[in-house]
Amino acid sequence: MILTILLTLLNIQTDFKGFPDRETAEYYSSILGCEGSFSVIKDGENFFLPCKNQDELDDFIQEREVEPKVTEIWDPEPEVVTPGNSFRDAPSDAIILFDGTNLDNWMHKNGDPAKWDLGDGFFTVKPGTGDILSREVFGSCQLHVEFRSPLKIEGDGQDRGNSGVYFMENYEVGDTGYEVQVLDSYDNRTYSNGQAGSVYKQHSPLVNASKKPGEWQTYDIIFKAPIFNENGGLESPAYITVFHNGVLIQNNSQIQGYVKYIGYPEYKAHASKLPIKLQDHSNLVSFRNIWIRRL
Numbered sequence: 169m170i171l172t173i174l175l176t177l178l179n180i181q182t183d184f185k186g187f188p189d190r191e192t193a194e195y196y197s198s199i200l201g202c203e204g205s206f207s208v209i210k211d212g213e214n215f216f217l218p219c220k221n222q223d224e225l226d227d228f229i230q231e232r233e234v235e236p237k238v239t240e241i242w243d244p245e246p247e248v249v250t251p252g253n254s255f256r257d258a259p260s261d262a263i264i265l266f267d268g269t270n271l272d273n274w275m276h277k278n279g280d281p282a283k284w285d286l287g288d289g290f291f292t293v294k295p296g297t298g299d300i301l302s303r304e305v306f307g308s309c310q311l312h313v314e315f316r317s318p319l320k321i322e323g324d325g326q327d328r329g330n331s332g333v334y335f336m337e338n339y340e341v342g343d344t345g346y347e348v349q350v351l352d353s354y355d356n357r358t359y360s361n362g363q364a365g366s367v368y369k370q371h372s373p374l375v376n377a378s379k380k381p382g383e384w385q386t387y388d389i390i391f392k393a394p395i396f397n398e399n400g401g402l403e404s405p406a407y408i409t410v411f412h413n414g415v416l417i418q419n420n421s422q423i424q425g426y427v428k429y430i431g432y433p434e435y436k437a438h439a440s441k442l443p444i445k446l447q448d449h450s451n452l453v454s455f456r457n458i459w460i461r462r463l
C-alpha cells in the first residue's frame with residue numbers, strides 16, 4: 169500500500185517535486201529497498217527523494233513496477249445493484265457492426281476474416297484465434313454492445329468470463345487501445361479496477377450492475393477520443409461514460425492512457441480513427457447486437 173502511494177506520487181502526480189525533509193525520503197528508501205536520499209532543487213526550493221541518486225531511484229522503481237499487482241485497486245469494492253430487464257435497439261443513424269447473421273464487419277489483425285464461432289444471432293470467442301477488430305475505424309463514438317458470460321462457471325477472478333471492448337486499438341503497434349473490461353463479475357471478486365465495466369486498471373465502476381452468467385448484458389458507452397498535437401504530445405485525454413445494463417458505472421471518467429497489464433498507463437500518439445477491438449482472453453464470452461454512432 170505504502171509502495172503504491174510512492175509509485176503513484178512519482179509516476180502520476182506530475183506536480184510532485186519530492187519530500188520536504190530527508191527523513192521522509194529515507195523512510196521511502198526503506199520501502200523501495202534502496203539506501204539514503206538525495207536532494208533536488210525545484211522552483212528554488214529544496215526537496216528530497218529516496219535512493220542515492222535519480223538513476224538509482226529509476227532503477228528501483230522499474231524493478232518494483234514489473235509486479236502486475238502494483239496497479240490493482242481492491243478497495244472500495246463497488247456496491248452490487250440489480251439492473252432492469254430491457255435491451256436497446258439501434259437508432260436509424262447507427263452503423264450496425266453485428267446484426268446477428270455474419271461476422272463480415274470483423275477481422276483479425278492480419279486482415280483475415282474473423283474466425284470466432286457464429287451462433288444463432290450471436291457469436292462467441294474462439295479461444296486461441298486472437299482478438300477481432302472492426303473493419304471500419306472510429307474516433308469519438310457511442311457504442312452499444314451486448315455480451316454474455318459463459319453459463320458454465322470456470323475459473324475465478326480475472327479467469328472467469330474475461331474479454332474486453334477496446335476503443336482505438338492501434339493494432340499495428342499491438343494492445344494499445346482503451347479497454348472497458350468484460351468479465352463475469354457476478355459474485356466473483358477481483359481487483360475493483362479490473363472487474364466488469366472498469367476502465368481496465370484505471371477506473372473501478374461506480375457500482376457492480378452485473379447479471380448472472382448465461383444472461384445477456386448491455387454496455388452503452390460514450391467514448392471521447394484523445395487529441396494529439398502535431399508533435400505527438402497529448403492535447404486532450406480520452407473520456408468515457410459507460411452504462412452497464414442501463415446503470416451508470418463510469419461517469420465521464422478521464423482515461424489515463426492505453427491499457428497496460430503491467431505498469432502505469434501512458435498515451436502514445438495515434439491516428440484519429442482506429443478499430444474497435446473485442447478481446448480473446450481464452451474464455452467463451454458471447455456477443456450480439458453491436459451498433460455504433462459516430463460523434
Ligand code: MG
Nearest residue numbers: 330331332350
Ligand atoms: Mg479483458
